[in-house]
Amino acid sequence: MxxxxxxxxxxxxxxxxxxxxxSVMIFVGTxxxxxxxxxxxxxxxxxxxxxxxxxxxxxLDQPAVTRYFTWLSSALQGDLGTALSNGRxxxxxxxxxxxxxxxxxxVAACISVPLAIFLGLLAVRYRDRWPDKLISAITLTxxxxxxxxxxxxxxxxxxxxxxxxxxxxxINDGMSFLQKLNAVALPAMVLTLVVLAHMMRMTRAAIxxxxxxxxxxxxxxxxxxRFTLIARHxxxxxxxxxxxxxxxxxxxxxxxxxxIEVVFVYPGMGQYLVDHVAKRDxxxxxxxxxxxxxxxxxxxxxxxxxxxxxxPRLRHPK
Amino acid sequence: xxxxFRYLLARAxxxxxxxxxxxxxxxxxxVASTAATxxxxxxxxxxxxRAGGTLVMGMQGGESTNSLDPAVAASQVPFAYGYxxxxxxxxxxxxxxxxxxxxxxxxxxxxxxxxxxxxxxxxQFHNGQTLTAEDVAQTLRRHSDxxxxxxALGVMRGISSIAVDGEWLVLETATPNADLPYLxxxxxxxxxxxxxxxxxxxxxxxxxxxxxxxxPGVRHVLEKFDGHWDSSxxxxxxxxxxxxxxxxxxxxxxQSGQVQLINRVEPRVAGLLARAPGVHVESTAGxxxxxxxxxxxTAPFDNADLRMALKLAINREDMVERILRGYGSLGNDMxxxxxxxxxxxxxxxxxxxxxxxxxxxxxxGHSGPVDLRVSDVAFPGALDAAQLFQESAxxxxxxxxxxxxxxxxxxxxxxxxxxxxxxxxxxxxxQDQMYSTAYLSNADWNDTRFFNPxxxxxxxxxxxxxxxxxxxxxxxxxxxxVRDEGGLICPMFNDFIDAHNDQIxxxxxxxxxxxxxxxxxxxxxxxx
Numbered sequence: 001m002x003x004x005x006x007x008x009x010x011x012x013x014x015x016x017x018x019x020x021x022x023s024v025m026i027f028v029g030t031x032x033x034x035x036x037x038x039x040x041x042x043x044x045x046x047x048x049x050x051x052x053x054x055x056x057x058x059x060l061d062q063p064a065v066t067r068y069f070t071w072l073s074s075a076l077q078g079d080l081g082t083a084l085s086n087g088r089x090x091x092x093x094x095x096x097x098x099x100x101x102x103x104x105x106x107v108a109a110c111i112s113v114p115l116a117i118f119l120g121l122l123a124v125r126y127r128d129r130w131p132d133k134l135i136s137a138i139t140l141t142x143x144x145x146x147x148x149x150x151x152x153x154x155x156x157x158x159x160x161x162x163x164x165x166x167x168x169x170x171i172n173d174g175m176s177f178l179q180k181l182n183a184v185a186l187p188a189m190v191l192t193l194v195v196l197a198h199m200m201r202m203t204r205a206a207i208x209x210x211x212x213x214x215x216x217x218x219x220x221x222x223x224x225x226r227f228t229l230i231a232r233h234x235x236x237x238x239x240x241x242x243x244x245x246x247x248x249x250x251x252x253x254x255x256x257x258x259x260i261e262v263v264f265v266y267p268g269m270g271q272y273l274v275d276h277v278a279k280r281d282x283x284x285x286x287x288x289x290x291x292x293x294x295x296x297x298x299x300x301x302x303x304x305x306x307x308x309x310x311x312p313r314l315r316h317p318k
Numbered sequence: 319x320x321x322x323f324r325y326l327l328a329r330a331x332x333x334x335x336x337x338x339x340x341x342x343x344x345x346x347x348x349v350a351s352t353a354a355t356x357x358x359x360x361x362x363x364x365x366x367x368r369a370g371g372t373l374v375m376g377m378q379g380g381e382s383t384n385s386l387d388p389a390v391a392a393s394q395v396p397f398a399y400g401y402x403x404x405x406x407x408x409x410x411x412x413x414x415x416x417x418x419x420x421x422x423x424x425x426x427x428x429x430x431x432x433x434x435x436x437x438x439x440x441x442q443f444h445n446g447q448t449l450t451a452e453d454v455a456q457t458l459r460r461h462s463d464x465x466x467x468x469x470a471l472g473v474m475r476g477i478s479s480i481a482v483d484g485e486w487l488v489l490e491t492a493t494p495n496a497d498l499p500y501l502x503x504x505x506x507x508x509x510x511x512x513x514x515x516x517x518x519x520x521x522x523x524x525x526x527x528x529x530x531x532x533x534p535g536v537r538h539v540l541e542k543f544d545g546h547w548d549s550s551x552x553x554x555x556x557x558x559x560x561x562x563x564x565x566x567x568x569x570x571x572x573q574s575g576q577v578q579l580i581n582r583v584e585p586r587v588a589g590l591l592a593r594a595p596g597v598h599v600e601s602t603a604g605x606x607x608x609x610x611x612x613x614x615x616t617a618p619f620d621n622a623d624l625r626m627a628l629k630l631a632i633n634r635e636d637m638v639e640r641i642l643r644g645y646g647s648l649g650n651d652m653x654x655x656x657x658x659x660x661x662x663x664x665x666x667x668x669x670x671x672x673x674x675x676x677x678x679x680x681x682x683g684h685s686g687p688v689d690l691r692v693s694d695v696a697f698p699g700a701l702d703a704a705q706l707f708q709e710s711a712x713x714x715x716x717x718x719x720x721x722x723x724x725x726x727x728x729x730x731x732x733x734x735x736x737x738x739x740x741x742x743x744x745x746x747x748x749q750d751q752m753y754s755t756a757y758l759s760n761a762d763w764n765d766t767r768f769f770n771p772x773x774x775x776x777x778x779x780x781x782x783x784x785x786x787x788x789x790x791x792x793x794x795x796x797x798x799x800v801r802d803e804g805g806l807i808c809p810m811f812n813d814f815i816d817a818h819n820d821q822i823x824x825x826x827x828x829x830x831x832x833x834x835x836x837x838x839x840x841x842x843x844x845x846x
Contacts, residue, residue, distance in 0.1 A: 039730040047762045049464050050471055086385040086534060087519065093382070096533075152566055159574045167570040168376070168577070170537055170560055265376075265562045265571075267536040275381040275535050278726065 004315070011304060015297045019290070022297075026289035027068050030282045036060055039280070071283060080287040083276070090287050094272070098291065100171060101268035104184050105253035108191035113246055116196050120203025120242075124211065124230050132204075139197035151190050151263035158186055169264040187264040191257060195249040202245040206238035213237075240307035247303035255292040367824060371844030373554040376568045376577035380561030382535030387518040388508040389461060389468035394581055394832065395561055397505055399538050401836035402557055403444075404508030404523030407435055407454060407487070408499050410747050410835065412828040414659045416499050420449065420509055420524065421487070430494040430782050435487040435502075442545040443511050444521075444528040451482045456513025458489075461506060470506035472755060472762045494782025496789070500748045505836065526552025526840050535561050553824075553843035569817075572597060578822045579842070581832050583815040584698065585643040596820045601645050601813045602827040605657045605745025605752075608641070608697040608812055609649075610690065610707065612805035613767040616737040619805060623682035629668060629807050630675035631711040637809045640706065641699040645815055649808035652801040653743060653752050654793070657811075657829040660749060660786065662794040668801070675714035687719040691732050695725035696740035703809070704740060734765045741765065742812075747830055749793050753777045757800055766805030773799045821846045 038054035055061055074081060080090040119139070123132040142150065159167035165185040175183065210216065211234055219233050258270030269288060276284035309315055379394025388400050407421040421435040441449035460466055462474035476498075479490040491498060508523055521529040526548070527540035538559040546552055560577060562568045565584050571577045573594050583591060583599060592599040612619035612628070619625055634648045647655065650667055692704040701722065708718040723732045723739075733741050746752040755761055758777060759769045773796055780792035800806060814832040818825065823845040828835035834842075 036730075047471055050467050053465050054467050083383065086383050088534070152570075155567070155570050160570050163574060166576055167567065167574050168560060168562065172531075172533075172537070262564045263567055265560060265564070265567055267533065271535065272382045275383050279381065279383045281383060 022293040081283040084281045097269045097272045107188045112192040116199035119200045123204045124207045142193035143197035147259045169266045206241040207234045210234045210237045239310040243306045244303045247299045251296045251299045367553045367843040373557045374577045375559045376562040376571045376580045378582040384534040386521040402527040403525040430496045433489045441547045457509045460513040470504045473501045497748045497750045551840045579818040585645045599817045601815045604829045610807040613737040614805040615767040618684045621682045623678045627675045627679035630671045631714045633670040633710040634809045641703045645813040647811045652797045660790045672714035687717040691721045691736045691739040693723045693725045693728045695728045697742040700740045768804045
């Protein structure tokens with residue numbers, strides 16, 4: 001067998017195993033949380049009778065292992081069940097949320113990834129001169145500030161002061177694509193600032209590393225333009241670390257943006273998950289956890305494959 | 319004020335002249351814009367409600383787990399959309415009196431054990447069905463069923479029989495209860511067709527608005543229901559509730575004009591927000607209170623002297639000033655204040671007295687630190703309040719050891735479990751309900767473990783007493799028992815702080831709950 005398909009299959013199998021392990025971890029995690037769904041749903045209003053009734057009707061009196069396998073088998077058949085807390089179908093409620101999360105992540109990624117790589121190249125081109133220092137200073141400042149603060153500052157300037165974009169990024173199906181873009185302008189801006197530095201610095205470091213090589217010196221002696229040299233000759237050999245960092249940040253854009261969702265009232269997965277954790281709604285927490293784990297593992301898998309494929313020595317083994 | 323200005327004002331108030339044009343022309347007449355704005359909002363109020371427009375609210379207290387079943391409503395957003403879409407049989411007005419809603423009149427038997435409510439005729443549900451007394455009876459039956467998950471189960475427990483007599487609903491209580499109609503104003507008890515037995519989450523009720531879109535935890539869109547029986551409410555064509563749980567985001571949304579009405583303004587920013595142009599901050603003294611609670615039956619708090627020492631060791635003025643920034647009033651170690659009917663304001667105010675506190679502490683024989691469990695979910699600023707308490711107690715020689723509990727799970731693991739912790743109460747419409755919820759020996763949430771036979775007797779006696787002066791005297795004595803012997807340390811009553819901009823008008827404070835006791839969306843109107 002050719003090593004590439006074999007590698008892909010191997011990686012996929014590993015990914016599935018990892019996913020299974022993750023589902024067990026999520027389940028155990030939700031078991032450790034204090035209180036249960038009945039207690040959390042009824043809150044301060046709970047009477048012992050109401051609690052007992054709710055536990056029985058939700059099947060919470062079954063042992064944990066039974067509940068886990070019942071859930072897993074139906075999840076494999078695409079049935080994520082209904083939310084314990086409000087009786088809505090999980091798959092259909094998640095679909096809309098996931099779409100929103102992916103939309104915001106995609107908008108932020110479309111801006112931040114090319115920008116980060118371009119700035120990285122620019123920083124190498126003007127290494128240790130003022131453009132390099134300026135780019136580093138700005139991106140490092142933005143990554144050092146907590147996200148919510150960055151969110152508030154941007155909201156204050158762009159929404160309250162100048163009135164350019166809405167501070168509430170509520171999007172719904174009735175909106176056109178442009179309206180949606182307008183609505184997510186501010187959160188996308190904040191996310192871009194948050195992830196920019198990491199990718200930019202990695203691009204810069206990886207390319208600088210390659211720039212030490214002898215073949216770069218040869219290219220330089222050939223009289224190539226400096227930027228062409230960096231982009232055409234150094235960059236392809238620095239792809240592996242850059243892709244890894246880009247994928248980590250993409251995964252972050254999907255699974256780690258709950259603070260931004262809260263600040264800008266964006267109806268994404270993060271807030272949905274947090275609400276259901278607070279209500280001990282195990283099926284929803286598990287479904288979200290599983291989706292997040294799938295995205296995370298999937299993106300990392302992709303990063304691995306791209307970095308392998310970008311290396312000719314791995315692509316054409318002897 | 320000259321005639322031309324008066325003419326402009328009238329036109330602007332009727333909406334025939336837009337705000338900006340009005341201010342511009344007022345300025346040309348030499349009237350400063352702040353003065354003109356003030357006059358305009360008064361004129362709008364005097365003009366009375368105008369139909370039309372859309373209300374957009376930004377609210378804290380919505381989760382993606384919210385249900386349309388009124389029985390399980392527990393947070394602010396379900397509370398608000400509940401009152402837009404559904405109705406109780408009676409309502410509590412701004413002055414604490416009962417107002418007819420789906421019941422037009424009611425009467426009690428002489429012993430206050432049989433209550434009859436006449437159900438309004440000609441009321442339509444959103445699906446076109448006509449309201450009957452049977453629907454009301456079924457609703458109450460669903461909520462009083464032990465199998466239900468209703469938040470009003472405790473309220474309903476006193477009702478022993480629910481029957482229908484033509485247009486009348488007849489309720490019997492096991493013991494006399496002079497406050498029964500007040501209990502039926504509970505926000506869970508929205509009347510549903512066939513009591514909601516068929517589909518509790520259908521959202522079909524009798525309110526002035528019906529459901530258009532429901533995305534729990536994100537937004538809720540309601541449309542005017544044309545068949546509503548009462549034309550004096552429901553002025554907006556539609557209402558959109560956006561769930562904005564972040565306080566700063568809520569303020570920004572109001573300031574940038576994306577929403578017109580918000581709830582839960584934080585006391586520390588209320589003053590700043592009020593200075594923003596076109597924004598009105600509405601602070602309403604209510605019945606909600608922030609508390610530290612001790613279990614009267616658990617060592618060391620089973621010692622009356624220790625409880626008294628702690629009560630004397632807290633500086634209430636300081637807390638109102640620093641924790642509530644003045645948006646509140648002093649507590650008096652009882653859950654009742656002047657916002658309740660039949661409150662006796664001659665009960666002396668307890669104040670900070672380190673010497674007396676030291677005296678009681680020494681007499682209690684307790685030594686070593688006292689553990690106090692706190693989390694900021696108990697009430698906003700609970701950690702700071704605990705630290706203030708720690709300092710004022712230290713001056714009396716009492717060492718408080720503050721244990722910070724995780725917010726997640728606080729209501730199941732700490733409150734009503736640990737013997738000394740921070741908490742809050744939202745208050746109830748009448749004294750009896752507050753006491754029977756948390757202070758009677760058999761109360762569902764006796765979170766101070768207060769078992770006092772004399773107190774139980776007084777509350778029971780007051781419940782059946784139809785003479786108001788006698789009831790007031792009974793409640794005075796009961797209140798003093800809680801204040802002097804109970805496990806409640808109540809430093810402050812918090813105000814509800816809401817805010818709206820000048821695009822809407824018609825605010826009337828109601829001490830029962832936030833947002834004019836949930837009536838703001840259906841009673842306010844568009845002023846643009």
